[in-house]
Amino acid sequence: MFSDLKPADPLPLFRQIVERVRQHVARGALRAGDRLPTIRELAREARVNRNTAARAIQALEAENLVVTRVGRGTFIAPTADERSAELRRIDLQRAVDEVLRVAGEQGVSRKELLRMIDSRSNERHVKVALVRQPEEVS
Amino acid sequence: MSRVALNFVDVHRHFGKKVALDGVSLTVKAGEVLGMIGRNGAGKTTALRLALGTLHPDSGTIRTLGFDTVSQGMAVRTRVSLLSEESALYEDLTVDEMISFAASLHPRWDDDLSDEFRERLHLDLSPKIKTLSRGDRAKVSLLLAVAARPQLLLLDDPTAGIDPLVRREVLEGILDAIPSEGGSVIYASHLIEDVERVADRVLVLDAGKIVLERSIEQLKHEARRVTAVFENSAPEIVHDAALGVRRRGRSFDAVALDRIDALAGTLRQAGARDVLVSPASLEDVLIACLREDASSGDREDVKEMSHV
Numbered sequence: 345m346f347s348d349l350k351p352a353d354p355l356p357l358f359r360q361i362v363e364r365v366r367q368h369v370a371r372g373a374l375r376a377g378d379r380l381p382t383i384r385e386l387a388r389e390a391r392v393n394r395n396t397a398a399r400a401i402q403a404l405e406a407e408n409l410v411v412t413r414v415g416r417g418t419f420i421a422p423t424a425d426e427r428s429a430e431l432r433r434i435d436l437q438r439a440v441d442e443v444l445r446v447a448g449e450q451g452v453s454r455k456e457l458l459r460m461i462d463s464r465s466n467e468r469h470v471k472v473a474l475v476r477q478p479e480e481v482s
Numbered sequence: 483m484s485r486v487a488l489n490f491v492d493v494h495r496h497f498g499k500k501v502a503l504d505g506v507s508l509t510v511k512a513g514e515v516l517g518m519i520g521r522n523g524a525g526k527t528t529a530l531r532l533a534l535g536t537l538h539p540d541s542g543t544i545r546t547l548g549f550d551t552v553s554q555g556m557a558v559r560t561r562v563s564l565l566s567e568e569s570a571l572y573e574d575l576t577v578d579e580m581i582s583f584a585a586s587l588h589p590r591w592d593d594d595l596s597d598e599f600r601e602r603l604h605l606d607l608s609p610k611i612k613t614l615s616r617g618d619r620a621k622v623s624l625l626l627a628v629a630a631r632p633q634l635l636l637l638d639d640p641t642a643g644i645d646p647l648v649r650r651e652v653l654e655g656i657l658d659a660i661p662s663e664g665g666s667v668i669y670a671s672h673l674i675e676d677v678e679r680v681a682d683r684v685l686v687l688d689a690g691k692i693v694l695e696r697s698i699e700q701l702k703h704e705a706r707r708v709t710a711v712f713e714n715s716a717p718e719i720v721h722d723a724a725l726g727v728r729r730r731g732r733s734f735d736a737v738a739l740d741r742i743d744a745l746a747g748t749l750r751q752a753g754a755r756d757v758l759v760s761p762a763s764l765e766d767v768l769i770a771c772l773r774e775d776a777s778s779g780d781r782e783d784v785k786e787m788s789h790v
């Protein structure tokens with residue numbers, strides 16, 4: 345899960361570890377009560393130094409995604425399962441922000457962008473299972 | 483024990499006419515891993531040997547683990563390990579004999595740690611040192627450096643010239659060797675990716691001077707790559723914030739650590755059609771710093787580092 349971090353990525357390594365955990369929680373691959381590796385194990389698996397592994401755990405604690413029980417280890421927080429929907433939403437929001445950023449750079453209007461999203465989502469090869477609201481069904 | 487593992491104040495050292503270190507001041511805290519980056523001849527090895535006390539400064543003061551490296555050299559050398567390509571290995575000894583010999587020299591030697599590393603690194607005890615591959619020699623040196631349980635571990639390009647698979651093993655060994663409590667490490671290398679995995683903070687040396695010193699996190703947070711496209715060929719832009727500027731045809735490319743908006747503004751004023759600001763990698767930053775520093779002279783060897 346942490347063996348392929350990318351040192352060259354602009355995101356610091358400890359952040360990349362935090363992101364991995366968040367993504368796993370968002371997808372339900374990690375659930376409340378699951379144990380995380382110890383700092384030593386994490387450092388080994390991710391091939392980072394222990395300070396970096398410790399920073400990642402601290403950051404996860406600060407986001408209330410994990411809880412550390414002294415002498416027993418670090419676990420995914422009890423509230424994580426309820427938060428997975430929220431985390432997924434944040435992921436989507438970031439992707440939207442990125443689209444908006446590029447559109448802004450290119451000077452594309454809001455209307456144009458919305459039209460593009462609409463037409464793209466209808467193209468067969470990108471057609472995704474977007475949930476349609478009842479009133480939209482024609 | 484001192485909370486500061488290493489302290490250099492305005493250290494100068496030259497060899498004949500060549501200036502190796504030119505007024506270097508630096509501090510390594512206890513428990514910190516400092517990455518030292520620079521080309522061959524930038525002063526990395528000199529700095530490490532000065533820290534160990536096998537070399538003395540021309541001027542300036544050095545304290546290692548609170549000891550004066552000149553007057554208290556023995557105290558320093560029993561607490562500090564240096565691993566370098568020229569690490570003293572006795573060619574006619576077997577690996578086993580080499581380990582026993584080193585154990586007899588070091589008061590803090592840890593047999594369990596030695597065994598653990600021998601297993602981790604898959605080291606065979608019976609061959610003579612002189613028959614070992616470069617990778618295996620590096621492994622033996624690493625084991626010796628680590629099992630002496632140093633409070634400060636100095637690593638001088640420990641993965642240089644080792645094939646990628648063994649390099650990975652050695653790097654993992656180094657990461658595991660970094661003491662969990664209070665011990666400090668200086669990791670000098672020209673491999674930026676390895677430094678990034680190992681270090682908390684990075685220091686760039688060029689021609690005996692520190693050209694950049696920052697935590698990796700801070701660098702990644704601040705550094706931006708600024709690219710711009712011009713209608714015709716990119717004009718020569720002079721701006722303090724722009725590091726490692728490259729102009730190719732219509733495009734302009736630089737790295738900036740601060741005043742990014744100001745740089746972007748200057749580029750737009752100069753007629754840039756499209757200015758793009760994106761996150762920069764550590765490699766982008768370091769190459770830009772070295773290119774910047776070399777631009778006064780006429781040095782093309784920066785390229786060497788961008789290809790590793």
